[in-house]
Amino acid sequence: MNTSLPAGQDWHADTYARNARFVADLGMPVVEWLAPRPGERILDLGCGDGALTEKLVAAGCTLVGVDPAADMVAAARLRGLDARVESGTALPFGPEFDAVFTNAVLHWIKDADAVIAGVHRALKPGGRFVGEFGGFGNVAACRTALHAVLARRGVDPAAFDPWYFPSPASYRARLEAGGFTVERIELIHRPTPLPTGFAGWVETFGSAFFAALPATDRPAAMAETEALVRPMLRDDQGNWFADYVRLRFKAVRG
Numbered sequence: 001m002n003t004s005l006p007a008g009q010d011w012h013a014d015t016y017a018r019n020a021r022f023v024a025d026l027g028m029p030v031v032e033w034l035a036p037r038p039g040e041r042i043l044d045l046g047c048g049d050g051a052l053t054e055k056l057v058a059a060g061c062t063l064v065g066v067d068p069a070a071d072m073v074a075a076a077r078l079r080g081l082d083a084r085v086e087s088g089t090a091l092p093f094g095p096e097f098d099a100v101f102t103n104a105v106l107h108w109i110k111d112a113d114a115v116i117a118g119v120h121r122a123l124k125p126g127g128r129f130v131g132e133f134g135g136f137g138n139v140a141a142c143r144t145a146l147h148a149v150l151a152r153r154g155v156d157p158a159a160f161d162p163w164y165f166p167s168p169a170s171y172r173a174r175l176e177a178g179g180f181t182v183e184r185i186e187l188i189h190r191p192t193p194l195p196t197g198f199a200g201w202v203e204t205f206g207s208a209f210f211a212a213l214p215a216t217d218r219p220a221a222m223a224e225t226e227a228l229v230r231p232m233l234r235d236d237q238g239n240w241f242a243d244y245v246r247l248r249f250k251a252v253r254g
């Protein structure tokens, strides 16, 4: 089995479905950039539990989904999908796909060049690489608070921060160096409602930071983090939002 998950970051299909269903629900704009055509063979890189993969199958495409989290792959298979446990930095495919699609995954993989190289190998000449992930400035309030709470405890937050949020210019340069022509690349500010509040969001997306702390200190650290972000991320009716900034792109393999 070939996996690469950020240290301290666990993926469980049940907590993901509770805290993060919005990730797939908000994924339709990047599906529009992909513009899937019936009969195309598409790789979903980081398919998770397959909620969005299923929509591409419904468009008449043949899908292969890969994800490093076995629990998520099992959930995708329960939907009847061809889902496989694979690392995004070591994709095992030859030039067999018309398109590679990815939503809300690449910000977990710091070795972006290895991903781009594997996507290039997997695409037919002229194939499309279309995706969306966290871009420069993403979840800035959340990230700043998490860093502050670790730093107060004498822990270097950079050592536990699992996220990669590049600017359009820097990601474009990586794609071009990897043999792609970039047709579109944009940053999109998208404040995002958190259905299970800030604590639910941290449970699913920020656990790597708290893995740095003794279990006995985690509730206090969580309360401090929430207090720091509350003025920015909770509205006057008690609704929580995260300050998401998406990087959306469409590139073509040369």
Ligand code: BEZ
Residues within 6 Å of the ligand: 104, 107, 133, 134, 138, 139, 163, 205, 206, 244, 245
């Ligand atoms: C995102 O989808 O942008 C995201 C997910 C988890 C942590 C940070 C950002």
